[in-house]
Amino acid sequence: MTDLASRVAPPRPALSDRLKFYGIWIATALTLLLLPKIFASGGSLTTFSLVGISIIFALSYNILLGQTGMLSFGHAVYYGLGGFLAIHAINLLGGNKWPIPLPLVPLIGGVAGLFFAALIGWVMTQRSGTAFAMISLGLAELVASSALILRTFFGGEAGISANRTKLFKLFGLNFGPQIQIYYLVAAWTLIAIIAMYALTRTPLGRMCNAVRDNPERVQFVGYDPHVVRYLAFCFSGFFAGIAGALAAINFEIANSAYLGAVQSGTVLFAAYIGGIGFFIGPIVGAIFVTILSLGLSDLTHVWQLYFGLFFIAVVMFTPGGITGLMMMHRPLLRAGMLTQMLPSYLLAALPTLALVTGLMLMIETTVHYTVNPGESPHIKAFGIPFNAASPLTWTISAVLIVAGFVLARLAWARVGHTWDTTLTAARAKVHAR
Amino acid sequence: MLELIVISTLNGVLFGMLLFLMASGLTVIFSMLGVLNFAHASFYMLGAFFGFQISRWFGFWPALLFAPLLAGAIGAAVERFGLRRVHRNGHVAELLFTFGLAFAIEEIVQIIWGKSPVDFRPPALLDFPAFTIFSTNYPAYKMFMLAVSIVIFIGLLLVLKKTRVGLIVQAALTHPHMVGHLGHNVERIFMLVFGVGTALAAVAGVIAGPSLVTQSNMAGLLGPILFVVVVVGGLGSLPGAFIASLLIGLVQTFAVSINGSLASVFGPLGPDLAQSWLSDIWNVTVAQIAPIMPYLLLVLILIFRPMGLLGTRET
Numbered sequence: 001m002t003d004l005a006s007r008v009a010p011p012r013p014a015l016s017d018r019l020k021f022y023g024i025w026i027a028t029a030l031t032l033l034l035l036p037k038i039f040a041s042g043g044s045l046t047t048f049s050l051v052g053i054s055i056i057f058a059l060s061y062n063i064l065l066g067q068t069g070m071l072s073f074g075h076a077v078y079y080g081l082g083g084f085l086a087i088h089a090i091n092l093l094g095g096n097k098w099p100i101p102l103p104l105v106p107l108i109g110g111v112a113g114l115f116f117a118a119l120i121g122w123v124m125t126q127r128s129g130t131a132f133a134m135i136s137l138g139l140a141e142l143v144a145s146s147a148l149i150l151r152t153f154f155g156g157e158a159g160i161s162a163n164r165t166k167l168f169k170l171f172g173l174n175f176g177p178q179i180q181i182y183y184l185v186a187a188w189t190l191i192a193i194i195a196m197y198a199l200t201r202t203p204l205g206r207m208c209n210a211v212r213d214n215p216e217r218v219q220f221v222g223y224d225p226h227v228v229r230y231l232a233f234c235f236s237g238f239f240a241g242i243a244g245a246l247a248a249i250n251f252e253i254a255n256s257a258y259l260g261a262v263q264s265g266t267v268l269f270a271a272y273i274g275g276i277g278f279f280i281g282p283i284v285g286a287i288f289v290t291i292l293s294l295g296l297s298d299l300t301h302v303w304q305l306y307f308g309l310f311f312i313a314v315v316m317f318t319p320g321g322i323t324g325l326m327m328m329h330r331p332l333l334r335a336g337m338l339t340q341m342l343p344s345y346l347l348a349a350l351p352t353l354a355l356v357t358g359l360m361l362m363i364e365t366t367v368h369y370t371v372n373p374g375e376s377p378h379i380k381a382f383g384i385p386f387n388a389a390s391p392l393t394w395t396i397s398a399v400l401i402v403a404g405f406v407l408a409r410l411a412w413a414r415v416g417h418t419w420d421t422t423l424t425a426a427r428a429k430v431h432a433r
Numbered sequence: 434m435l436e437l438i439v440i441s442t443l444n445g446v447l448f449g450m451l452l453f454l455m456a457s458g459l460t461v462i463f464s465m466l467g468v469l470n471f472a473h474a475s476f477y478m479l480g481a482f483f484g485f486q487i488s489r490w491f492g493f494w495p496a497l498l499f500a501p502l503l504a505g506a507i508g509a510a511v512e513r514f515g516l517r518r519v520h521r522n523g524h525v526a527e528l529l530f531t532f533g534l535a536f537a538i539e540e541i542v543q544i545i546w547g548k549s550p551v552d553f554r555p556p557a558l559l560d561f562p563a564f565t566i567f568s569t570n571y572p573a574y575k576m577f578m579l580a581v582s583i584v585i586f587i588g589l590l591l592v593l594k595k596t597r598v599g600l601i602v603q604a605a606l607t608h609p610h611m612v613g614h615l616g617h618n619v620e621r622i623f624m625l626v627f628g629v630g631t632a633l634a635a636v637a638g639v640i641a642g643p644s645l646v647t648q649s650n651m652a653g654l655l656g657p658i659l660f661v662v663v664v665v666g667g668l669g670s671l672p673g674a675f676i677a678s679l680l681i682g683l684v685q686t687f688a689v690s691i692n693g694s695l696a697s698v699f700g701p702l703g704p705d706l707a708q709s710w711l712s713d714i715w716n717v718t719v720a721q722i723a724p725i726m727p728y729l730l731l732v733l734i735l736i737f738r739p740m741g742l743l744g745t746r747e748t
Contacts, residue, residue: 065525069525071525071528071529073532123732123735123736124735126735126739127735127739129524130463130468130469130524130528130668131664131668133469133528134469134660134661134663134664135664135731135735137657137660138657138660138661138664138727138728138731138732139728139731139732141657141725141728142725142728142729142731142732145724145725145728146725149717149721149722149725261653265532265536268529268532272529302540302544304536304540305537305540305541305544307536308533308536308537308540309533309537311529311533311536312515312530312533312534312537315519315522315526315529315530315533316515316518316519316530319519319522319523319526366544366545367544370544370545370546370547
């Protein structure tokens with residue numbers, strides 16, 4: 001028996017591998033600890049808190065999409081319900097002076113998310129694929145519309161607010177200042193990342209991948225794909241609830257927007273743009289999307305359009321997301337041949353940049369004429385002033401778009417060709433070693 | 434009471450037929466391409482806004498013709514240059530592509546026409562009461578909407594049952610791969626079907642625009658209901674989509690006109706319930722929960738018949 005086990009089990013990783021593995025986690029913890037020392041302003045602390053929350057949320061989403069292959073359009077339901085339960089819990093705990101400190105409130109949100117996911121999930125996870133996607137959308141609409149009807153619990157349009165500082169104080173922390181909230185979010189983020197990573201290494205996590213790749217096979221082996229999907233759904237709801245509770249603590253309010261389609265769409269964008277194929281993908285995506293949406297909204301009125309177009313571009317050209325794109329280059333990096341790709345990348349970047357600039361110029365000019373036609377044509381987008389009324393602007397935009405498009409097509413075809421030859425060479429080189 | 438039933442039935446059938454105009458395109462596209470077009474309701478919205486703009490320049494009747502053609506051309510282009518490329522990356526990528534498209538179309542419509550409703554009126558020719566039942570004037574324009582949707586429905590039926598293209602489409606509903614093996618230019622059929630499907634949605638948009646509200650959130654409001662129709666009817670089943678469209682149209686219209694609540698029916702039995710934490714559920718009227726009726730129906734169907742009413746396919 002032991003003989004069999006030792007033969008089946010993978011070999012114990014070497015010391016250097018283990019050091020590398022734990023080193024990454026320790027480095028993450030240190031980064032989270034030291035971040036506020038480097039960027040100490042109030043604005044950046046708020047940004048970091050939002051990023052942390054969205055990391056947990058995006059990772060919980062990826063349990064569904066990336067690991068179990070379930071595309072959900074209603075993940076905000078569990079986020080929002082977790083948030084509402086957390087707000088009610090804060091009010092209840094503060095009002096009754098129960099000795100439960102604020103750092104434990106996210107757990108309440110998580111349990112709420114778990115409860116509702118367990119309740120709704122059994123029916124939903126009966127179907128997979130496209131049917132699941134539509135059902136998740138329908139149920140999300142059901143919950144979001146019900147939230148406006150059940151006014152006592154959800155507070156109608158205004159939402160429910162709470163005061164996080166009135167809770168039982170542990171070690172004298174009252175969680176008034178943003179720095180304390182940041183550390184609370186950071187701690188929960190680290191815990192949640194570790195827990196979700198651990199989940200992917202369990203037999204359940206492996207079965208989730210199997211259900212994603214080939215549900216029929218899973219049935220042959222003797223598992224019920226429905227049950228596996230259901231369990232994944234419950235875990236996902238749990239972590240989404242934690243994220244929602246943290247958001248509620250951060251803003252001290254929960255309203256129906258927490259449950260809405262926009263929130264569900266944002267987490268989908270974050271997870272997919274980051275890359276759903278790797279564990280780290282949604283983390284990258286959450287950081288990227290949160291900072292992008294905060295930053296872009298200062299630069300232009302129509303940032304949501306750019307956001308949507310960017311998402312479409314990612315879906316069309318790099319379905320692996322940002323991490324997928326980077327991981328693609330790993331074999332080249334190993335063979336030390338990454339530099340061979342650089343010239344053709346640079347060559348392709350130039351016309352692509354021209355195309356993008358032309359499109360942006362066109363969009364901003366159009367926006368000037370449709371959204372605020374009365375104003376002066378000397379507009380400023382992305383900090384660059386230009387004259388929207390001048391024919392020169394239109395000509396430049398048209399030339400950039402047409403020339404950029406034609407040249408970009410040629411250049412990218414060349415990139416594809418170089419890529420193929422370089423990759424083959426790199427593989428041969430690694431193989432020869 | 435009889436007045437309410439007659440008017441609600443008429444309105445319900447009308448709404449149901451409009452839903453079917455969209456759901457039929459969605460179903461055929463789903464069956465053939467295997468992709469659920471998340472942006473289908475966006476083409477309905479595009480139809481309404483194109484209709485508004487063209488009717489402002491040239492009048493309503495050219496709009497009824499050209500707005501669907503324009504939207505259909507955009508739809509065909511989306512299939513040709515977008516979906517076909519994304520197809521390589523799998524179904525999830527296709528669905529996400531249409532999701533991003535729906536998002537972008539809503540933003541573009543907001544940029545061009547603004548967030549508030551536009552003033553899209555029925556043509557003067559049809560701006561009179563068609564008949565009066567029990568002191569309620571029923572507008573002629575609604576009868577026109579009903580007539581248009583029924584004509585298109587019959588036309589669609591004839592095309593599907595009697596023509597060669599219809600035969601191929603029907604075959605592709607059940608055996609999409611076999612159609613390809615038989616040597617049809619599947620790519621061109623796909624593009625055509627996508628264009629016609631989106632054009633049908635745009636027709637619904639043009640005729641519904643003056644009667645309902647033409648606003649940039651109309652796609653977001655209608656889209657989920659459309660998916661409910663398709664799931665309730667059974668994915669890939671045209672007759673199922675028809676029954677589900679009428680069912681949801683009627684359910685929602687009747688619900689809006691019923692003003693009763695639990696409290697008004699059972700009020701005397703438990704007067705103290707109106708004060709308790711259940712008061713929201715106790716006092717809410719049927720009319721208030723009309724928007725969530727389709728979703729409740731969806732949950733019921735999922736519990737009792739996960740395939741949908743007439744569905745046969747598992748995914």
